[in-house]
Amino acid sequence: MQTPSPLPSAWPAAGLSDLPPELMADIHTRLSFLDRLAFAAVSSAPSRSAFKPEPPWLVLPGNTPETSTIFSLADRRAATARASEPTMRDHVIIGSSQGWLVTADDRGTMRVVNPVTGDQGELPAITTIPFIRDIGGYFSILLKPFVDIRYGGVDDLASLSPPPYFRQCGTYTSSDHNMRRYFYRKVILSASPSRRAGGGGEGYAAMLLLQNPFGTPAFATAEDRRWRIAPSRDGVHRPIHHKGKFFSVTYTGIVEEWERGEGGEFRSKVVTTMMADDDDGQWQCCSKYIAAAPDGRLMIVIKKAKDVKYYYAWNQWSCSFKVQVFDEMTQRWEVLKHIGDLAILVGINGSMCVSTEQHPELKAGCVYYTNDDIGTDKGYRASPLRDGTLDKIPELANHHIWPLPAWFTPSFPLAPSRDGVEDAIHHHRGKFFSVTFTGVVEEWERDGVDGEFKSKVVTTRMDSGDGDEHRKYLAAAPDGRLMIVVENTKKSSSRWACSFTVQVFDEMTQRWEVAKDIGDLALLVGINSSMCVSTTKHPELKAGCVYYTDDEMGKASLRKGAGAARRISDHHDDDRRRNVGVYRLKDGAVGNMAGLGQHKSWPPPAWFTPCFP
Template sequence: MAAGSIARIMNFGDLAKCPKKLCKILALSPSLLKEVQKYKVDHPSATETVAANLPEVPQDILMEIFALLEIPDLVRAGSVCNSWRSAYNELRSLGIYKLSQTPCLLYTSESAGDSVVCLYSLAEKREYKITLPEPPMRSRFLIGSSLGWLVTVDDLSEMHLINPITGEQIALPSVVTIKHVNPIFNESGALHKYEYSWYSAWSVYHPKTSIFALGELRDYLHDKVFVFSDTSTGNYLVVLIHDPHGQLSFARVGDDKWTWLPPPHIHYADCIYKDGILYAVKKVGEIHAFDLSGPVVTMKTIIGMVPEYACEKMYIVQAPWGDLLQVWRSYEDIERDYEADLHSDPAISVESTGEIKIFKVDTMEKKRVEIKNLDGHVLFLGHNQSLCLSTEEYPHLKENYTYFTDDNGLSLFGCKNNRRDIGLFDLKHNSREELVSPQLWSNFPAPVWITPSFRKLNLT
């Protein structure tokens, strides 16, 4: 290891009295931690010597420092020596590390392997590869991302939560406990197929049914899933938007079945949850508030539908300053460079984000007020929980931009070989930019934004 690097590590002893200063050095100089790791790989016999020369910084000071790091730096710090690893493990077990992690883009790559996901760090502008538990990620549908957890659907059409940072995986209630699904067993008693009901407010009297193979149901049922922290119970709420016609079901982590919100509640596009209230926006812009805190679910309308067709995608977002935001996203067809998109299907058109509009929802006057500037904030849109973040808290992000990924049914569940709609949208100039060039390629499942986390979910 270069003398300068060792000197910098040794200086941590003097800096321990000023943890904020040390944190700044670590956060702004992740290369230092990389150097330590590289040196340990290249010179394994000298690892103990380097560790012995490290300053004896008290563990509580180390934990205070490490708690402010981005997770990639935190993981690197935990591999430096035994005392740092001990501080890292204690931090994880207590769950007191920095929670305001910069979002990453999560996607898969055929060359990386079927069980590997890639994380593109916006803070470091680099990619990490993580191997996940079975079944292979590239065999699953990816239908949500919240609180650092992914929601996937396997080839039996069953849903799982998985934390890509910790590798922890949790089964959600079986798909057969959803109102519209009944199991069909074969002669030996094994699950064989699913009976799927198309029941909705439009088919009350003569609901149609279909029979699907185990892996086929997910093509028709699952849409988008959210995981919310329920502070009133200390548990976590999982909300599923599913077909037919965008209906809602929910469960708490540890439940053995889904609870259905029956018609006329249909055509939902996005959800948020706050203080026991589930806010759900319909595809036509109408927002409903469901009170899930009592024995009986009640609903009231926050704002009515948009008078005329407004956009292809609707989102609902809780702003850090307290306002409820509604976001409209419109697409435009683009001409493709088929030489650049060698794997594209020429029969499928490519949609590109062409416009994003943001509205403050005035719940008292029941009206929408368009916002032209986010004033030091950014949006994250995609098939994940919609986010509005402060650039003061997340300095690696670009102010007044929307970071977006694919979020239409064709890209998510249908076409697996087309160019992805990933990038940044400049809200001030109404223009888009590439996230990285050349564009990150991911043919399936569709990429999502995720905020890395060591968070554990209660099973009670």
């Protein structure tokens, strides 16, 4: 797709930039979906930040190789767009992430494109893998070095061993136009590959998942432009990029986290237990999609295909879905019959979980799915989890089934943060500060030329202790020192519990130091805000304590969606248990908020300081 045509000259960008962002956002909501993109294309970054986020779109093959069809779930309308050269024309989409599409052509070349901005690029050639050779119209893959890397040279378990074909043959040969069908499965990007976006193109990584029977990932980075096969004895089914890292679900239902080592190689570590078994024990033979809820919880969607008797002549294809959510406290997967106000979109090229409160155009508690079997037409539908019915999307007309469709979220370049932002504050020094998922603090400033916000690292990485799977809050002491509050949650005696540690950045030593006592200060943290105040100035607060509120938005939403009287699980039934509390840093004692009675847990509470102009 090419970038939508700009607005007429009567609406010059200079004139638009003079309008308040609130007015720009109001105009934006009144436009059709293609006009919204054209309007956003000539709007400034501050104005775009006020626009309502676009819900996912569906990218489908056009009637000709020169066109693509896009369908907006918000507008329930489809439109035809010209396919941009060379990335989209007669190409197959093999990935959708970070607002970018990854495509493959009939020569085995992989490219990236942002259909909104028109930015394009090319990923490293597949022949950068040492044992894959281009032999003119075909690719030859040497199997022995591949087996040595994926299986580590160990052949002890039949279920985790190479297929017999790999042992009997020395090479696997594929025509170049079949690489996108039978060798490439999916590509995930860690960040925008556009250098124009402010540096993301210099720090992104790509994860290429190979089709069965290869079933393992390869990684490439912008700095090291070559693909490196990574070992995975269990095989990788579906990957995502989440909290600054790659995650994948294996064929046996275990989630792994991938990190790059000092030598540039990516290695995985297991971060969850095996999925919960279902009633018939057939989930290992089903399609599994991994997604991340807006609050960060890992989710696996299980799709079961089946044939349903249609009259007396032939069987009709159908399917059903189940969703499991990983509970970090119990370290168990739990089957959910209802996902609250969430909607999940799955397909072979991408999967995502979104809030229907933010996107009311989507149906809550449903799985939107696309065809994920090459060469067959399985439809594009929404499946409510509560009753298992299948609903078509009636506004989506007949269309071609090849190339396969892809979910796509339109996006314009945002303020770049290679590591992702976990929490942010507006510091008293007049600037925005944020802490990344890996514990580095960034400072944000607006460029006086183009108006874009850009970040720079202002601290070293904090000590993450046993790992970085904790929630981090950023605050500033009254004297200006930066502080990170680390919350660690755990299950104790069948009850939820939490503990906090505080680290303070020393500008002289350029190091983070763990503070066992914060003196006459009190910290207030929550999902909506965090602050540090003096108890000398506010003697009503307890010195050396952390006041905290519920920061599990997704679980509160699930309780709301399933009904107040209904338990979603055995330890999510008490809204008040994990809502508000006071934690004393000196001895780890946890107390209730004096004078605060029973209250609802949704929407989540927020700290607020009253003030007058």
